[in-house]
Amino acid sequence: MARKRKPQISHDNHDRWLITYADLITLLLIFFVVMYAMSKIDIAKYEVLAQALKAEFMKSDTFMPLNSGVIGTLNPGKGEQGNEVKKNGDNGKAEQELQDLMNVINAYIRENQLEDQVKVADTPRGIAITMNDLFLFDLGKADLRPEAYPVLDKLASLFPSLNAKISIEGHTDNLPLATGSVFRDNWGLSSARSLSVLRYFLYNAKLDPHQFISTGYADTMPVAPNDSDENRQKNRRVEIVVLRQLPTESRE
Numbered sequence: 001m002a003r004k005r006k007p008q009i010s011h012d013n014h015d016r017w018l019i020t021y022a023d024l025i026t027l028l029l030i031f032f033v034v035m036y037a038m039s040k041i042d043i044a045k046y047e048v049l050a051q052a053l054k055a056e057f058m059k060s061d062t063f064m065p066l067n068s069g070v071i072g073t074l075n076p077g078k079g080e081q082g083n084e085v086k087k088n089g090d091n092g093k094a095e096q097e098l099q100d101l102m103n104v105i106n107a108y109i110r111e112n113q114l115e116d117q118v119k120v121a122d123t124p125r126g127i128a129i130t131m132n133d134l135f136l137f138d139l140g141k142a143d144l145r146p147e148a149y150p151v152l153d154k155l156a157s158l159f160p161s162l163n164a165k166i167s168i169e170g171h172t173d174n175l176p177l178a179t180g181s182v183f184r185d186n187w188g189l190s191s192a193r194s195l196s197v198l199r200y201f202l203y204n205a206k207l208d209p210h211q212f213i214s215t216g217y218a219d220t221m222p223v224a225p226n227d228s229d230e231n232r233q234k235n236r237r238v239e240i241v242v243l244r245q246l247p248t249e250s251r252e
Contacts, residue, residue, distance in 0.1 A: 105127075156205035166240060173236050
């Protein structure tokens with residue numbers, strides 16, 4: 001009688017998961033190596049690429065319409081380029097206003113033969129209207145003389161149409177004030193004279209106070225050396241400066 005064989009028992013291989021795990025680790029390692037390689041930027045090559053792209057987009061024969069970009073169209077008057085155009089237009093208008101003002105004042109000076117008392121000049125700061133002290137005030141005083149009223153009235157009629165600040169600046173020579181003066185020094189005198197002109201514009205001509213600045217400089221800003229009576233007379237003055245708006249500024 002033949003002997004019955006015992007069935008063979010198969011043994012499961014419980015280490016197969018190691019192969020899958022090893023494959024996964026290998027793939028992750030490759031992934032991170034690739035990511036690391038991509039993250040390293042060659043600065044020199046990047047700069048060359050950037051310059052090439054910039055030159056290409058700045059070409060005059062670009063297929064993109066004027067004022068347009070990849071994210072849309074920049075309409076004139078809107079956005080940065082539109083604001084720049086508007087700003088330049090505003091500055092051009094302001095400059096024309098200043099030139100027109102100077103022409104009107106010069107014509108008024110000639111018509112009334114005021115060349116010795118009033119002068120106007122185009123300066124980097126703006127249009128400067130200079131009036132000597134004896135035309136405006138008695139010696140050592142800050143009360144306006146009636147002879148100055150017509151000139152101040154003429155200026156007051158021109159200022160409201162200007163979109164500009166107006167600085168009223170008092171100046172003196174370097175001589176000390178006479179004994180018994182109501183002012184302590186030239187600082188007080190120059191400031192008081194500037195305020196007298198300002199108050200005429202505010203209270204007599206009813207102009208907007210926000211348009212004006214009042215300053216006294218004493219003898220710190222001479223236009224001539226204080227070495228003669230003639231030069232000291234030039235330094236005793238009130239300047240009304242219609243301030244120029246800088247190109248980088250924008251109007252509200």
